[in-house]
Amino acid sequence: MRFHDAENVHQACAYPALVDALARFHLEETELVDEQLLAQPAAKSGEDILFLRSAWQRGRALGTKVITGFWNNPSTNGHPAVHAIYCLFDGETGRPLAVIDGTALTLRKTAADSALGASYLARLGITRMLMVGAGAMAPHLIQAHKAMRPSIREVAVWNRTKEKAEAVIAGLDQEPAMKGVTLSVADDLAAAVGRADLISSATRTNEPIIKGAWLTPGTHLDLVGAFKPDMRETDDDAIRRCSIFVNSRQSTIEHIGEIATPLRSGVITEDQILADHFDLARGDHPGRSGAKEITLFKNGGGGHLDLMTARFVVEGDSREADAATPAQ
Numbered sequence: 001m002r003f004h005d006a007e008n009v010h011q012a013c014a015y016p017a018l019v020d021a022l023a024r025f026h027l028e029e030t031e032l033v034d035e036q037l038l039a040q041p042a043a044k045s046g047e048d049i050l051f052l053r054s055a056w057q058r059g060r061a062l063g064t065k066v067i068t069g070f071w072n073n074p075s076t077n078g079h080p081a082v083h084a085i086y087c088l089f090d091g092e093t094g095r096p097l098a099v100i101d102g103t104a105l106t107l108r109k110t111a112a113d114s115a116l117g118a119s120y121l122a123r124l125g126i127t128r129m130l131m132v133g134a135g136a137m138a139p140h141l142i143q144a145h146k147a148m149r150p151s152i153r154e155v156a157v158w159n160r161t162k163e164k165a166e167a168v169i170a171g172l173d174q175e176p177a178m179k180g181v182t183l184s185v186a187d188d189l190a191a192a193v194g195r196a197d198l199i200s201s202a203t204r205t206n207e208p209i210i211k212g213a214w215l216t217p218g219t220h221l222d223l224v225g226a227f228k229p230d231m232r233e234t235d236d237d238a239i240r241r242c243s244i245f246v247n248s249r250q251s252t253i254e255h256i257g258e259i260a261t262p263l264r265s266g267v268i269t270e271d272q273i274l275a276d277h278f279d280l281a282r283g284d285h286p287g288r289s290g291a292k293e294i295t296l297f298k299n300g301g302g303g304h305l306d307l308m309t310a311r312f313v314v315e316g317d318s319r320e321a322d323a324a325t326p327a328q
Helices: 006-012 018-026 102-121 139-149 162-172 189-195 236-241 257-265 277-281 303-324
Strands: 001-004 033-041 047-055 060-069 081-088 095-103 128-132 154-158 182-185 200-202 222-224 242-246 272-274 297-300
Touching: 001 006, 001 128, 001 303, 006 095, 006 102, 006 128, 018 102, 018 139, 018 154, 033 222, 047 303, 060 303, 081 102, 081 162, 081 303, 095 222, 095 303, 102 222, 102 242, 102 277, 102 297, 102 303, 128 139, 128 189, 139 154, 139 162, 139 200, 154 162, 162 182, 182 257, 200 236, 236 257
Parallel strands: 001 095, 128 154, 128 200, 154 182, 200 222, 222 297, 242 272, 242 297
Antiparallel strands: 033 047, 047 060, 060 081, 081 095
8 A cells, every 4th residue: 555645646647637537537437425524613613624525436446535624723833724635445355555645636636627627618729717716726727727728828817815816826937837828917807707718716705706797708617616505606697698517416516506506596407507527528418519608617526536536646656667667
C-alpha cells in the first residue's frame, strides 16, 4: 500500500489527462454511492464535523474520502479549516491499495469535472474566460478549462475582496501553462459576465450573484460553489435562459440549491435537466446544440468522482512502471 502526498497527486493528475480519464470512467457503472456526516459542538461556536463520502464500483474499486471540518481553526490556531484523506481498496479482494491526500485530490477532481463539462458544452474557439471567486479552487479551474479550451487568451478574475483576485492572478502568472494569456482583475461583475465566453463560479454565496440578464448568447456557465440546499450562485432568470446539465443526477438534483430550489418553486421541471456526465460520455446526449445556446453546467461533486480520480492516481504508478520497463 502506498501513500500519495499532495505533491504526488498534483503531478499525477495533470490536465487534460485527468479530464480524459474521467470521461472514460463515466462509461462504467458506479453501483453504490453514500455519505455520512457526524457533528459535534465546537469549542467556541458552530460545529466540528467528520464527513465520509464513499463509492463502490463492483469488481473494480471502492473507497472513502474522510473529511474533517473544524471551522474555528484559522482564527484560533492557524490550521486550515478542512482536512481530508482518501482510502482506496481493490474491488475484487478488498485489499487496501493507497492512502491519498484528500485535499489535493478534491481540487484536481473538481476542476477536471468542470473542464469535462466544458469539453461537451463550451463553444470551440472561445477566447475569454471569467473566474468568479478567488478561493483555492480558482487557479485549478482556470488551468483545467485552459487545458481543454487552449484557444482561451484572456482570463479575468472577480472577487468581492479585490486583493484575493490579485493574488490568484499573481500565482497564475508564474504558471507555464498560462503563457500567452492576458490575466486581469475584473472590477464590474455584470460587464465581465457579459463579455465572457466561459464563466466559472466557485463561491460560497447563499444569494445569487450572477444574473441571467447579464448572460450573452453562446456563453457557457460552469457553477461549482453551491453545495448545500440553501446555496445558489445564479438567479432564476439564468436558470430559465440556460440549457441545463449536471455532473450527476444522483448527487445534484435533490441536494444542491442551485438546482433543487428552482425545481421546488416550479421555475424548471426535472425534464429540463438535459443530461449528466454519464449521458454525455456515452453519447446519449450531444451536448451543445448551437452557437447561440447558453449552457449551464452544475458541478455537484460526488463520491463517484473521488473514486475515479483516486483510481487515476494509483494507475499512474502502473503507467510509470510500464514506461520504465525496457522493451523486450
